[in-house]
Amino acid sequence: MNLQFALLFIGIVIVAVVALTTYDMARLRGPRSRDDSSSDNSPHVEPSFRPDILSAAREGGGEKMLRTDADVILEEKPRQEVLRKEIRQLEEVATMPLDLASRRPGPPKAEPGREYLSDEKIDFVIRLPGEGPIQRNMALGVYKQHEYKLNKARHLYGQHHRTAHWSELQLDSQSTQYGDLALAIQLVDPRGPIDESEINVFIQLGLQLADALNRPTKLPRTVEEGLARAKELHLFCDMYDVIAGLHVVSGTEDVFPGRAVEMAAQRAGLELGAMNLFHMKNEVAPGSRHLFSLANLDASCAFDPTAWEAFKTTGLSLFMSVPCTYQPGEVFNKMVASARSMAETLGGRLQDQNNRPLTDKGIAVIHHQIEEIEEKMRAFGIPPGSSTALKLFNEAATL
CATH class of the missing domain: 3.30.1400.10 (ZipA, C-terminal FtsZ-binding domain)
Incomplete structure (x- = not known):
């Protein structure tokens, strides 16, 4: 009888884990409600915003940026391949370790039960x-x-x-x-x-x-x-240290006032944080703590939460680090949705990194490039958003 109860308990735990995993994956793919609350216990790594990344995100045209005019053949993937990818993502989320120690204040401490080993790949x-x-x-x-x-x-x-x-x-x-x-x-x-x-x-x-x-x-x-x-x-x-980005710009004569920018960013699910940038928090491990970030397109004027009344800008830049992001294609879709939300709120329009109107075809081209990068990184043995990728591409990673 004790054995039967034990097996029943194990079965309930497995069902609960699968249900929670499915719920978390749905949250990542779906639109974020403006009422969603952020958790201070989510197991992610604080990203390192290097000046070259911020500069590339604002200015565009550099080697690190994915371009909408790339020579890409867009093909719809077979349903079987899509299902295999979704199953692999579910399995990864279900089995990944939680990095709880990196979120605790004070000196770093070992996470109970976790093994710390050298990374033979790097x-x-x-x-x-x-x-x-x-x-x-x-x-x-x-x-x-x-x-x-x-x-x-x-x-x-x-x-x-x-x-x-x-x-x-x-x-x-x-x-x-x-x-x-x-x-x-x-x-x-x-x-x-x-x-x-x-x-x-x-x-x-x-x-x-x-x-x-x-x-x-x-x-x-x-x-x-x-x-x-x-x-x-x-x-x-060198090959895969790339950024996906896009701009939200105003009309020819218009500017975005500070309070409107703050409201639009919050409505799109972003929060003001490190380096006075807005960030979309990552609530599904693994990967960096932030899925993507928002900067002022004018590099000479950063966001200042104490001076929103005086702040104004003609454009905003959203960007993400592809190799540091788990499921980067899904995150890019979420970033585009946030950009569209902000453009609608501010009365702006979307542009690519070359300051040209961002079309659905341009978005599809960038998304295709991101998926290619993910597959090639996996083939090399270092998937995007993995602890190994964070160590390679992110100086602040402390896994």
């Missing part, structure tokens, strides 16, 4: 195996003495001595003990690929750590293989 790793136990402060002390010499993101991971659970030493309590250790450095970030000099400094750190802890060192990759992978990842980032 990291150069030095393993320090051993039976242990190694005290956390002893290993971390040696690491801290030397890791400041490195520029790329680096981490020291340990496998708990008794449970075999992997975590990051900086997030653990002082009493934690470890068996195996792993030292990792990211091969590429938005500043470019790692060079041979920094890899050698990193290897020296690994050797110093090994000497202090009386551990051997093992390198899954040679230095040459690491540099080759860094070059490959750098080319990948």
Whole structure:
């Protein structure tokens, strides 16, 4: 009888998870109500708004922008392919880990039950195996003495001595003990690929750590293989570090007053936040905390919530980072819907990044390019919006 109750309980939990997942996916695809409330506990990463991205979003015409005049053949996908994509998206949402730790105020803490591991796709790793136990402060002390010499993101991971659970030493309590250790450095970030000099400094750190802890060192990759992978990842980032954007502009003689802009943005579901930009919050993990953002088309005048009465502009720019966005095609559709809502509220019209009227065909061309980018990134093994993509394209990612 106890077994029957246990199986019944498990079945109820599975049904509940599937129902909640389906509801969340529907919220992402459908229009956002202006009464929707945002949750401070949603598990996302704060995006890094680099000046080059903001400049490209406002000015257009750069290599990072998707264009409406691209040479694209628009074809309707077979229904079977569409269904496969939807099922894959549901499976991903149902199985993805929740990054609750990144939302908590104060010093970073490990998320209970989550394993923290090096990312073999983008990291150069030095393993320090051993039976242990190694005290956390002893290993971390040696690491801290030397890791400041490195520029790329680096981490020291340990496998708990008794449970075999992997975590990051900086997030653990002082009493934690470890068996195996792993030292990792990211091969590429938005500043470019790692060079041979920094890899050698990193290897020296690994050797110093090994000497202090009386551990051997093992390198899954040679230095040459690491540099080759860094070059490959750098080319990948150069190819797919792109922005999808569009403008909402006024008539020839008209301007948008500040209060009207604020009202239109809020009505479209955006909130004023980081860097005094409006953002559409992401409420469905994974990916960045913001789905897309809104800036003043005039770069010389930022939004100022204390001076809405004096603010005026002839145009607004909505933009999104394609590689940092989970399901970027769906998010682009949502961004277009918000732009149309704002244009209707303000009495404006839509333009592309070349300041030409944005037509339905132009929107379809951009959407097609986004879907192609998503498929190619998946084929490379780094899907848009994944933790790996965030680390590669977003300096503020701390997963």
